[in-house]
Amino acid sequence: MDEAPQNSLDSRMHDLAALDRRLAEYLPAEQRQRVNRAFEVGDHAHLGQTRKSGEPYITHPLAVAEILAEMHLDADGICAAILHDTLEDTSLTHADIVREFGQSVADIVDGVTKLDKVNFQSRMEAAAESFRKMVLAMAQDLRVILIKLADRLHNMRTLGSMAADSRRRIAKETLEIYAPIAQRLGMNRLKGELQDLGFQALHPFRHRVLEAHLKARYGDRREGMNRIQHTIAEKLKYEQIPFRLISRVKSPYSIYQKMRSEHKDLSDVLDVYGVRVLVSEPLQCYLTLGVLHSLFKPVDGRFRDFIAIPKANGYQSLHTVLFGPGGTPLEVQIRTEDMELMAERGIAAHWAYKADVSAAGNTAQARARDWVAGLVDQHTQTASSLDFIESVRVDLYPDEVYLFTPKGDILALPKNSTALDFAYAVHTAVGGHAVAARVDQKLVPLRTRLSSGQAVEIITAASAQPQIGWLEFVVTSKARTAIRHALKQIQHEDSVEIGHRLLDRALEQLGTALENISTAALDAVLAEHRFKRIEDLLADIALGNRMPQAVARALTRDASVLELGQAQRPSENILITGTERGVVSFGNCCHPVPGDDIVGFLSAGKGIVVHQRECPNAQELAKTPDRAVQIAWDREVQGDFKVGLKVVVDNKPGVLATVAAAIAECNANIDTVEYQERDLRTAAMLFVIEVRHRKHLADILRRLRRAPVVHAVGRLVG
Template sequence: MPHDGEVLPGGIDSLCVAVASYLEPEFQSDIRRAYHFAAAAHGEQKRRSGEPYITHPLAVAAIMAEMHMDHQCIMAALLHDVLEDTGVSKAELSQYFSEEVAELVDGVSKLAQINVTSREHAQAENLRKMLLAMTRDIRVILLKLADRLHNMRTLRYVAREKQRRIAHETLEIYAPIANRLGMNSIRTELQGLGFQALYPLRHRVLEAAVKRARGNRKEIVRGIQDSIAQRLAQEGLEGIVEGREKSLYSLYVKMQDKHRSLSEVMDLYAFRIVVDSADTCYRALGIVHNLYKPVPGKFKDYIAIPKANGYQSLHTVLFGPYGVPIEVQIRTHDMDRVAEAGIAAHWLYKSGSGRVSGSAQRRAREWLKGLLEIQQDAGDSLEFLENVKVDLFPDEVYVFTPKGKIMILARGATAVDFAYAVHTDVGNHCVAAKIDRRLAPLSTPLENGQNVEIITAPTARPNPSWLNFVVTGKARANIRHYLKNLKREESIQLGRRLLNKHLLSYSLTLDDIPPDRLQFLLKEFELESVDQLLEAIGLGNRPALLVARRLVPALEEKEGEKKSGADPTYRPLKIKGTEGMVVTFAKCCRPIPGDPIRGFVTAGRGVVIHTERCKNLAEFRRRPERWTEVEWADEVQAEFPVEVRVDVENRRGVLATVAAAISDTDTNIDNVSVNDRDGAICSILFTLEVRSRYQLARLMRRIRALDMVLRIVRSKH
């Protein structure tokens, strides 16, 4: 198959010869029809290399033919750019070919017009479209990978800046997707081409260094290879033994990640043994372990527990001759084919039946199912793309459910990631975890072979702090989705309270506003529902006072203004401390129940509560429309942080004495810091959790009574 930009010698004839080995003659005629249609549609269009544009679809179709893809996929490869670059519509493709071919072509076509603010959003939106098309038909991603592979082979013809951008996207997204689908040969080539385009100087230097080092290695590699082959033959086992070289990109990544020199990362000799059956794999393992001593802890059995992408093999590291470590992979011919081609290895599209088989395909579909869940919970395309990138981690950890089922998670995954991998509801309601039958924190990173049990409670809810330690895209997307919905519900409730508070000055509530008046205002604000309006008010994006004035007709407004000063129905907003994420308490003054307070509506955060004497209020006074009258509710259940500074004599055990006195008042200490002022006196700053000013006053009296305490004050920044 030609590399670079060359068209196949003979063009469509060569392609038909390539597919003749596995496709029926009538399918070949369909492929010719698609070629002529694409050639006519692209007409005189040229590639950057100066070649006719049709050479690119032909090269992509040839890559698909190498994978032995079905005729519809080959046709879609020939047609894959006609929607994007010519005047042909999807409906025309459906009519002239088939709905299935049109869907495949549409899946890899970029969105024609996207209202986005940046290139990153456009990239994310197009990738999201492609991945969702892929969940409907997995062949979309194979087509896109083949398209990207040929574009990378001909990347030298485009501008340098565009080369860097495309290479970066390839290394960050497309190569990991190929890896996730088990397509090792395509992944390796994409990484190599991406590395060369993104870092040409590093690539040249590393390539030259590897060539210099290779001469000294040939004899060692040949000697080890012969030793393994001879020992297998002595034991009556037939197998192919070959030395492997690590790609330049994998050497570069290892040098970067482990901060090692080239000589250190090249110090590993790699071999692959391919045999006839899984049973023989284990026999071969015993033979090489007898030949060279194994390195403890370096054996991995991916035959019994395959990788997430379906990869199967035995991996072991041995102490070789001359003290060099040897990495050996042992697998069957079928496993080797799956390792190189992944989901394309056992493609069974027979006459359009549309069924695939094999562990690689099954695992790919499980991953795609997870992508759909992430898509449903993600807010926008960039968030979706971020979660997908997280999910493309190559390293896995294998753990067991209580019933013995194997769960494969990203390296570093925690008990919360495991809970969401089991089911979204399990994740949303988890409260604790048992790892190997012992209670463990939910943030505990999991290790290979552990047995994990999740304990749930019907009333439990996701905690925002989980986002600090979860690593899987599914867990992150679900937690964010829940918190976003929670914040939205809280915003709507707060928005209703704020709007009703201002409408009360006109002796009205939201229920009294005529529907047509509400609809008029929603249309003016370009909103779809009343809930959206209330959410905007609750989040502080629209001041409740101004919305109230727009809702009340002019005559009622004038009457309302006359009596609002004395109207007994005008009441401040009651603060209970349980409003959630849309009511926050300023850290500059740390208000607590009993303090006189003021509320300031801040865009995106809702209402921020300050004490009346807070020095930061001065800058807000010029914006009266943002102020809202607030007061503490009669019963406040929550606890609030407050800072107290205690000046004490610098004695042994003074901190423990003061802390014990605080504990005696049933008050929780959040944080402590000590400042040694002059040797004889030190200041201790406590951050405490209190329910009211009365509790704080009682606490301060208790501490003041200690003989080593010189002064105690509530800190105000």
């Protein structure tokens, strides 16, 4: 036998034996036999395939399985881990796996499988769609994400064989997506290793510098740390509190993040040491806290109680920072052994994968399922995979604020969340109808940032609806996704209504009406343009993608309803209220406002673009009459409308403030301002301001003309 294949076989069998020894700690013999069978199937399927390092490919799935065996994952999960790349990289099919190992294993493997075989426009889109698919699979079975995280961890451990650009791309993705997911699921040990490996691959020089610095500093102060631990141990023994002490040094990545977030130099980061005290019962955590605060002075404002108020991922612990000997800060975490297991393994602790998670009493898994269910809700409301992954990225921030509902329930939201984020966290319907909030009994606007411990009540109104401006200040992905979905729905409804009016006018020109069009003629036009419903066709007309005249002619080409005597009769104006945003927009060249004589033109993808009739661009567009739309202002117009002003003023300091104050006195907002020209005596400034109508604009012009520093003011058109 050739020596290389024999060595390869020996290596694979050695890895399998190591895995079996690990599984023997918690799995019975018949289940380990299934795992051995999965190895045989996977080894045969990957036969001849190698990794970038030259090793047989099966060594990777085996390593992933061993990582999961350390977490005591069940037999189905281990089998799926060994087979997780077979659907993507081998001839093995979903049906083959179902036949050999059952539906559960096959579905887990399918959930982990990436979509590399589908053609996407970019690598980014492929990764986003793959992630989206994985989230949907997670909703069915959380073992999908456990395998994906273990797969990423082993890939990071063996990243050295990859090209430099691939290393950087994979490391960046790990730090931005996979490490935060591990943290969100409470798997802190795995998260820490992913972060450190990602940091090392992305910034190797910075990692080396920080690692060397930490080793040197710990070496210098090891004796002092030992004295502190000895003091703590003696005091806890005296108080008869059973305990276990674990000393730790912060990782290079956590030091790097602290330096960046707090804008500190390396020499300024002092709290790099930590001690973890593990006790038996929750009550002993608080007793231990009292003991430590009697030994060393606590740093004010650095105490956090995550036992009474757990983190969103189920993490529980007491955190405090003490002044050690010499004034060196010492971070201390106090928790029970069970809390330690949950903190290290998260959803993988006390593994329970069945649908009835409540029966398992596993808080981390219940919270994880709630989080994944929320992701699935976002998926149903987000059309683009890239938008979806961006919304998930926002939801993975670790810093949180803890807030109280009027009933005393606690909600955890990302740092810098607003009252509107809180409203959407309570319920999408509450967010959609929110108008204001009460924070600690004080009335505040929806954009108000919230802090931990505040009691928040949302004030709603049945007539209120989401505004596009809300997207500028909300933080949570749930709020952002729900607002976008609602705005699209509103835009679609407006588009259908405007499209209906445009088609009605076009049909009137031909002497008929939409209700006179036969079902067969309508179905033929819908099929020709590949629309499922007439609402989709009407919306496409409103957005300027189809000319209403062309659609009207198509609907009536075989009709006998045309009355030639009525054809070409003048149609009525379409009235606009200013609330049809997304369907009706206003030209930036002339900035029409209510009261102006206006004309509209259909523009592909934009809908109706409104111009002043005297605007030079409108006169040019009039050369394409098919795109012209007869429009006028409705009797009741809402909203603020931009208008351009040219103000000639004295060229001296303080003039801009005087003009801005005059505009503000008239309750108008300034959108932009710039200097157009200057000489020694005067300067011309161009303003774009927001007004409600022509009368409001006239009031502003009169107020500006009364200002002593203003020589002339006029409206810009064209």
